[in-house]
Structure formats: structure tokens, C-alpha cells
Amino acid sequence: MRDEARRNYCDDAMNISQAAVRSGLPPKTIRYYEDIGLVDPALRRDNGYRDYGSRDVHLLRFLHRARNLGFTVADCRALLSLYTDRKRRSADVKEIALNRIADIDRKIGELGEMRTVLATLADKCHGDERPDCPILDEFAAGQE
Amino acid sequence: MRDEARRNYCDDAMNISQAAVRSGLPPKTIRYYEDIGLVDPALRRDNGYRDYGSRDVHLLRFLHRARNLGFTVADCRALLSLYTDRKRRSADVKEIALNRIADIDRKIGELGEMRTVLATLADKCHGDERPDCPILDEFAAGQE
DNA sequence: GTAATCCTTCCAGTAACTGGAAGGTCAAGC
DNA sequence: GCTTGACCTTCCAGTTACTGGAAGGATTAC
Numbered sequence: 001m002r003d004e005a006r007r008n009y010c011d012d013a014m015n016i017s018q019a020a021v022r023s024g025l026p027p028k029t030i031r032y033y034e035d036i037g038l039v040d041p042a043l044r045r046d047n048g049y050r051d052y053g054s055r056d057v058h059l060l061r062f063l064h065r066a067r068n069l070g071f072t073v074a075d076c077r078a079l080l081s082l083y084t085d086r087k088r089r090s091a092d093v094k095e096i097a098l099n100r101i102a103d104i105d106r107k108i109g110e111l112g113e114m115r116t117v118l119a120t121l122a123d124k125c126h127g128d129e130r131p132d133c134p135i136l137d138e139f140a141a142g143q144e
Numbered sequence: 145m146r147d148e149a150r151r152n153y154c155d156d157a158m159n160i161s162q163a164a165v166r167s168g169l170p171p172k173t174i175r176y177y178e179d180i181g182l183v184d185p186a187l188r189r190d191n192g193y194r195d196y197g198s199r200d201v202h203l204l205r206f207l208h209r210a211r212n213l214g215f216t217v218a219d220c221r222a223l224l225s226l227y228t229d230r231k232r233r234s235a236d237v238k239e240i241a242l243n244r245i246a247d248i249d250r251k252i253g254e255l256g257e258m259r260t261v262l263a264t265l266a267d268k269c270h271g272d273e274r275p276d277c278p279i280l281d282e283f284a285a286g287q288e
Numbered sequence: 289g290t291a292a293t294c295c296t297t298c299c300a301g302t303a304a305c306t307g308g309a310a311g312g313t314c315a316a317g318c
Numbered sequence: 319g320c321t322t323g324a325c326c327t328t329c330c331a332g333t334t335a336c337t338g339g340a341a342g343g344a345t346t347a348c
Contacts, residue, residue, distance in 0.1 A: 015294080015295075016294095016295075017294075017295085026336090026337085027295090028336075028337060028338085029335085029336065029337085031296095031297095032335075032336060032337090036335090047295080047296095047343090047344060047345085048295075048296060048343085048344085049294090049295055049296080049344080049345095050295085050296090067335090069258050069261060069262060070255075070258055072334080072335090073334075073335065073336095074334095090269055090270060090271055091271040093269065094266055094269045094271035095271075097262050097265060097266040097269070098266055100258075100262055101259055101262050101263055101266065104255050104258055104259045104262070105259070107214075107251075107255055108252055108255050108256065108259070110212065110214075111214065111248050111251055111252050111255075112252065114209075114214075114244075114248060115245055115248045115249070115252070118241050118244055118245050118248070119245055121241060122238055122241040122242055122245065125234055125237065125238045125241070126234060127234055127235040127238035127239075159325080159326075160325095160326075161324095161325075161326085170305090170306085171326090172305075172306060172307085173304085173305065173306085175327095175328095176304075176305060176306090180304090191312085191313060191314085191326080191327095192312085192313085192326075192327060193313080193314095193325090193326055193327080194326085194327090211304090216303085216304090217303080217304070289348100290347100290348095291346100291347090291348090292345100292346085292347080292348105293344100293345080293346075293347095294343105294344075294345065294346085295342100295343075295344065295345085296341100296342080296343070296344090297340100297341090297342090297343105298339105298340090298341090299338105299339090299340085300337100300338085300339085300340105301336105301337080301338080301339100302334105302335100302336085302337075302338100303334095303335105304333100304334100305332105305333080305334105306331100306332080306333070307330105307331085307332075307333095308329105308330090308331085308332100309328100309329090309330085309331100310327100310328090310329090311326100311327080311328090312325100312326075312327070312328105313324100313325075313326065313327095314323100314324085314325070314326090315322105315323095315324090315325095316321100316322090316323095316324105317320100317321090317322090318319100318320090318321090
């Protein structure tokens with residue numbers, strides 16, 4: 001029985017770059033997550049290489065997607081603990097998601113306001129060689 | 145003629161905490177912006193305190209608004225340099241504004257996608273005491 | 289055998305602040 | 319006049335979430 005078979009006996013064992021490809025996270029980031037304790041330290045082979053199984057990749061992919069959805073690492077920590085907690089309340093997870101949605105709505109609202117201002121100004125600006133510019137005039141004026 | 149009157153003779157002179165209140169930026173951030181050369185070094189009173197006038201507050205307020213709306217410090221630098229350049233072409237300013245509008249549209253699009261995913265998941269989640277949770281199920285599933 | 293490509297650790301740097309220590313200044317109250 | 323507390327200054331360190339690079343060992347391909 002080979003060494004890696006002993007460690008991750010039910011499935012494909014792989015080293016960090018394979019886990020990176022499968023999870024979508026760069027190797028550096030995987031090590032970083034281990035460093036900060038976001039994931040448990042990986043098993044090691046005799047040569048010191050980290051050894052990942054599909055369950056590890058599972059979690060890493062989970063993290064990759066959550067981060068892509070704008071959850072902070074702290075959010076991910078909370079989500080993971082709920083994820084691995086067999087007694088978790090789905091209400092707790094929902095609350096985290098709803099908070100994120102509220103954040104997103106606020107940001108979208110702010111961006112929409114800025115867009116309106118900029119679009120209005122850009123529309124009024126003749127955009128030629130002359131220095132007169134309603135955009136900058138607006139920045140200078142209307143302040144308090 | 146008083147000292148601060150000599151420096152900011154047309155209007156109210158103020159120290160950094162007043163400028164902070166009026167611009168919305170914390171004093172630390174104002175000093176930081178001075179440090180990195182985003183704004184010119186503030187005038188100093190005889191006691192070494194920074195001395196701000198309403199024109200400075202104008203600029204700081206502008207920075208506050210722009211940063212809040214997702215413009216990077218580098219963006220702000222470009223906008224400010226056009227703002228203070230008497231020979232600028234209004235076309236240059238307009239181009240920056242149009243680029244920012246495109247950025248904003250992209251960001252709004254991304255946030256909208258995130259929101260859709262999260263809202264769908266949160267909606268499906270019953271959010272009660274039971275551990276079943278479509279949000280976590282979704283994170284866990286669809287792998288590979 | 290050796291070159292390329294992994295892997296490891298550690299140290300530094302990024303953006304854009306933010307907090308804290310150490311010390312000088314100022315305005316108010318007694 | 320003196321103290322107290324709230325300012326102000328500078329500088330150094332820490333934050334978030336990585337990312338890059340150097341130094342050195344292991345594996346693989348030819």
C-alpha cells in the first residue's frame with residue numbers, strides 16, 4: 001500500500017497545485033488559509049509535501065465561492081463552523097447572507113447615485129480642447 | 145492681523161479635527177493623504193498645527209465622496225490634477241468621468257449578480273432552528 | 289546527470305487606512 | 319498660577335486578504 005494511499009485511502013490524493021486547480025484557489029492562498037487557521041493543517045507526506053483529498057478540496061471550493069460572493073474571511077470562518085456543525089441553526093446562516101445582501105444593496109445604491117451625478121455632468125461637458133468643464137465646476141461648487 | 149487671518153484670510157481657519165468634521169474624513173486619513181501626496185501639505189500655524197481653510201475642506205470633501213464611491217486613490221489623484229490644472233482639456237476630464245461610469249456599471253453588474261445568488265439562496269432557506277440550509281448546501285454542492 | 293518543475297519556509301510588500309505610544313499645546317476652571 | 323483634559327504632532331505597528339520572491343530540498347523528464 002503506497003503512502004498517500006494510507007493517508008487518503010478512499011480517493012485521489014494530490015499535492016497543493018492539484019488542490020489549487022480543483023478548488024480554484026492559488027496554492028499561496030491555500031497555505032495562507034492554513035496559516036490563519038481558516039482550514040485545518042493539511043496532512044503531510046513523508047517528504048513534507050501537503051497532501052489533499054477530495055474532502056479538503058470540497059472545503060477549499062466552498063471558501064473560494066464564498067469569498068467570490070463577497071463574504072469576508074471572518075464570514076467564512078463563521079460559515080464553515082456552521083457548515084461543519086451538525087446542530088447549526090439555518091437561521092444563523094440566513095442572517096449572515098441577509099447581512100451581505102444589505103451591504104450589497106447599500107453599495108449598489110451609492111454607486112447608482114455617483115453614476116447619476118457623473119452621467120449628468122459628462123453629458124453637459126462639451127469635451128473639447130477648452131478648459132471649461134462642468135464636471136470640475138461641480139466638484140468646486142455646491143459644497144456646503 | 146491675526147496669524148490664521150494671514151494664512152486663510154478669506155474665511156474660517158480651522159485645525160484638523162474641524163476639517164475632519166466638515167469633510168467627513170478622519171484626521172488620521174487627512175494626514176495620511178498628505179503623507180502620500182494626494183493633497184498638498186497643509187499650512188502650519190506657529191505652533192505646528194495644521195491650518196485648513198474652506199478650500200481645503202472642499203478638496204477633502206471631494207476625496208471623501210470619490211473614495212466612498214469606489215474610486216481608488218490613484219483615480220482621485222488623476223481627477224485632482226485635472227481639477228487644479230488651468231490648461232486642462234475638458235475632453236480629458238470627460239474621458240475620466242466616462243471611464244468611471246463604465247467602472248461603476250461593471251461594479252453594479254457584479255454586485256447585482258452576487259445579490260441575485262444570495263437572495264435566491266436566502267429565499268429558499270427557511271431560517272429556523274433546523275440544521276438544513278440551502279445556502280450551505282449550495283456552497284457544498286456543484287463541485288467539480 | 290542535469291534541467292525543469294515541483295514543494296517547503298520565511299520575509300516583504302500591496303492598498304488604504306487605523307490604532308497607539310510619546311510628547312508638545314491650548315483653553316477652562318479653581 | 320496650576321492642573322486637567324482635550325487637542326495637536328510624529329512615528330511605528332497592525333489590519334485585510336492576499337501576492338511575490340528568495341533560498342533551498344524533492345521529484346520528474348529526458
